[in-house]
Amino acid sequence: xxxxxxxxxxxxxxxxxxxxxxxxxxxxxxxxxxxxxxxxxxxxxxxxxxxxxxxxxxxxxxxxxxxxxxxxxxxxxxxxxxxxxxxxxxxxxxxxxxxxxxxxxxxxxxxxxxxxxxxxxxxxxxxxxxxxxxxxxxx
Numbered sequence: 379x380x381x382x383x384x385x386x387x388x389x390x391x392x393x394x395x396x397x398x399x400x401x402x403x404x405x406x407x408x409x410x411x412x413x414x415x416x417x418x419x420x421x422x423x424x425x426x427x428x429x430x431x432x433x434x435x436x437x438x439x440x441x442x443x444x445x446x447x448x449x450x451x452x453x454x455x456x457x458x459x460x461x462x463x464x465x466x467x468x469x470x471x472x473x474x475x476x477x478x479x480x481x482x483x484x485x486x487x488x489x490x491x492x493x494x495x496x497x498x499x500x501x502x503x504x505x506x507x508x509x510x511x512x513x514x515x516x517x
Contacts, residue, residue: 393472396465396514398502405493407459412445443484451480456517466517475512483510 396404416438423434449457455466455474467483469475475483486492486506495505507513 394516395502396460396463396516398496400463400465401496401502401514404457404459404463404465407462408445408457411458412442416441443481446484446487447477447480450483451475451477460514461517464517465514467512467514470511470513472513472515475510479510479512483507483512486510 420431420434420438423430446457450460450467453474454461455468460466467475467480469479483506486509487504489505492505495508496502499508501507501513503513
């Protein structure tokens, strides 16, 4: 490892978990980014007919999965909401998560109430974090 890389690595004591409030804020921002356009388009497609609506529901799920998985599994390690509020997703060793982990983490968010678990544990982890062994930390 080069000397520059050694200097950029933080020790565990320098890493701080993202607060519950910050995570809720990022969730709201991401929801606005994703769901306002989806709601508008859903209302439009619903007025056209049921067959198109079913196809659009599948598109909604795809957009959701792509948004979270690609952004959190990328070098950014964060959705736009998390990035704006100074957070990133990492594994329990404080390293960047793989794309596979990002996809699994996003799929686990589809479990009812998975995200709400953030409010009730000491590491501010949702069920999706616990299952995939990830953390959301201050960037």
